[in-house]
Amino acid sequence: MKALQPGLALLCLLLTAVCTDCQSWSLSVPHKISALQGSCVVVPCEVTYPGEAKSADEVTTIWYKNSDTMFSSKEQVDRWKQIGDIELRNCTLEIDQVRNTDAGRLHFRIEVKNLNSYSFKENLVTVELVDDPQEPKLNSPRDVKAGDRIFASCEALHSCPSHPPQFTWRNTKGLSHAQHQKLENGEWKSSSTLEFTPAIQDNDKKLTCMVEHRGGKIKESFVLLNVKYQPRIQNSSSCSVDTTTVSCQCHVDSNPESQITWRVRNREMGANITYQKGTTTVGTLQAAFPLSRNVLCLATNSYGKDEKSFLLPLHEKPEIHNDSRCAINATGLFCICFVNSTPPVDIQWQLSGTNLSSSITTKQGDMTTAILMDPITSSQSISCLAVNDYGRASMTFTVPKDDLMWYLFIALPSAAVLLIVVLVVVVCRQRAGKNTAEKNINYVNKKTSVDSEDYRNGEKSRYTSWEINEHQTSYDQDIYCNEHPVYGNTEELQEMPHEYSRSSTVEAEDIYANM
Numbered sequence: 333m334k335a336l337q338p339g340l341a342l343l344c345l346l347l348t349a350v351c352t353d354c355q356s357w358s359l360s361v362p363h364k365i366s367a368l369q370g371s372c373v374v375v376p377c378e379v380t381y382p383g384e385a386k387s388a389d390e391v392t393t394i395w396y397k398n399s400d401t402m403f404s405s406k407e408q409v410d411r412w413k414q415i416g417d418i419e420l421r422n423c424t425l426e427i428d429q430v431r432n433t434d435a436g437r438l439h440f441r442i443e444v445k446n447l448n449s450y451s452f453k454e455n456l457v458t459v460e461l462v463d464d465p466q467e468p469k470l471n472s473p474r475d476v477k478a479g480d481r482i483f484a485s486c487e488a489l490h491s492c493p494s495h496p497p498q499f500t501w502r503n504t505k506g507l508s509h510a511q512h513q514k515l516e517n518g519e520w521k522s523s524s525t526l527e528f529t530p531a532i533q534d535n536d537k538k539l540t541c542m543v544e545h546r547g548g549k550i551k552e553s554f555v556l557l558n559v560k561y562q563p564r565i566q567n568s569s570s571c572s573v574d575t576t577t578v579s580c581q582c583h584v585d586s587n588p589e590s591q592i593t594w595r596v597r598n599r600e601m602g603a604n605i606t607y608q609k610g611t612t613t614v615g616t617l618q619a620a621f622p623l624s625r626n627v628l629c630l631a632t633n634s635y636g637k638d639e640k641s642f643l644l645p646l647h648e649k650p651e652i653h654n655d656s657r658c659a660i661n662a663t664g665l666f667c668i669c670f671v672n673s674t675p676p677v678d679i680q681w682q683l684s685g686t687n688l689s690s691s692i693t694t695k696q697g698d699m700t701t702a703i704l705m706d707p708i709t710s711s712q713s714i715s716c717l718a719v720n721d722y723g724r725a726s727m728t729f730t731v732p733k734d735d736l737m738w739y740l741f742i743a744l745p746s747a748a749v750l751l752i753v754v755l756v757v758v759v760c761r762q763r764a765g766k767n768t769a770e771k772n773i774n775y776v777n778k779k780t781s782v783d784s785e786d787y788r789n790g791e792k793s794r795y796t797s798w799e800i801n802e803h804q805t806s807y808d809q810d811i812y813c814n815e816h817p818v819y820g821n822t823e824e825l826q827e828m829p830h831e832y833s834r835s836s837t838v839e840a841e842d843i844y845a846n847m
Contacts, residue, residue: 356382359452362517365491366460367430370547372492375457376518377423381444390445391418397436426494435461468543470553476530478561486541487523495546499524502540535559562636563590571642580617582629587611595628649723650677658714658729664707669716671700682715
């Protein structure tokens with residue numbers, strides 16, 4: 333037993349040396365890797381060999397497919413290249429513009445100067461070709477609120493880290509940044525994170541993440557945004573009024589659906605009919621008119637509210653203003669009637685049960701003005717009657733007796749005096765003969781002033797007045813026959829004032845008392 337001990341020790345030393353040399357040669361590669369046709373594939377590779385690391389000139393790396401040489405670091409090979417630093421024992425391979433011929437099983441061989449070479453036939457790498465990339469994985473909330481800050485991410489798997497895919501976000505604006513993560517077996521994950529603020533206009537729009545891989549192949553994913561927002565009452569909302577009812581429609585854009593109520597005179601009323609069309613809620617109101625001058629539509633949902641007031645047209649019976657009036661003057665009756673009404677009115681004048689037509693009728697906005705000018709009558713009252721579809725109104729004007737009596741007392745005697753004077757002049761001219769034909773004769777001129785308003789404070793006179801021609805200095809005795817017993821006091825007329833008030837008219841009675 334003692335004789336065998338030295339031999340066993342030597343054998344153990346030899347076996348240890350051999351095993352140590354075997355363990356010094358090792359290779360780390362994925363067993364299988366996917367390659368997108370037309371893109372690139374990067375096969376990660378790490379190799380170890382005995383001794384210290386050698387320079388690139390001292391190391392040759394070779395890739396075989398079956399027995400065919402696909403790549404050698406000592407030769408320039410199109411599309412195949414070593415992108416790892418062999419001096420760091422990195423033998424990573426990139427195959428660009430992947431073709432069908434690149435698919436299959438590959439094995440690696442390393443040759444080190446002044447050292448043994450090693451073929452890793454047992455460390456096979458299977459390259460699987462795929463025609464289309466996988467769809468990107470989009471992570472984004474579907475239900476979002478308008479105005480909130482939202483984050484979305486988009487992930488794409490690939491095996492081409494040297495040329496990672498490019499991300500594009502569509503149908504929204506925001507800030508994005510990309511990052512890349514190494515997985516196992518040569519697979520990588522690239523992702524893009526988007527920060528954006530959804531708007532109301534983004535509702536029902538696709539938030540799309542588009543990924544373009546090396547070689548130009550594109551794949552995309554999307555999420556349909558459900559943007560929540562408070563009600564917005566549209567300009568298409570309106571109210572209309574007919575003879576008996578008011579009809580209103582309130583168009584509300586909101587998400588989710590709005591609850592619509594109507595408020596009239598601070599009292600809430602539910603909508604008669606409510607229906608939904610897309611994001612638009614339509615509420616209707618039909619009620620007897622008049623409800624109020626204002627009708628309020630109130631729309632609410634879980635995100636807020638909106639309201640809009642509708643100003644209804646005043647469809648009411650006519651209203652005759654107190655400024656309306658009647659007066660009587662030398663030419664007859666003058667009346668004006670002011671009526672406020674929506675819709676416009678028809679105005680009639682009634683005199684002792686007889687309808688009269690307005691001389692002038694004008695309309696401006698809600699105001700209708702009717703003017704009546706009619707010859708003098710013995711009636712003491714006249715009515716303005718205004719009628720529309722919603723009612724009628726009337727106002728009766730009483731012509732003061734004083735106005736009527738003054739007109740009869742002034743106008744009729746004045747006309748009689750004028751007629752007598754004309755007759756006297758004719759008679760006297762016949763007596764005077766041709767000698768009086770060359771004399772300058774000035775007659776009394778009659779002047780009548782008419783005013784539509786009843787001024788009784790002496791500002792204006794509505795009655796007949798007299799004027800003496802400013803060139804007249806005396807009356808020709810031959811013409812006016814001053815000795816005539818009837819016109820014996822015509823000289824007193826020459827000294828009368830130009831216009832008469834009510835008191836001067838009384839004096840005129842005394843003057844003409846001897847008619």
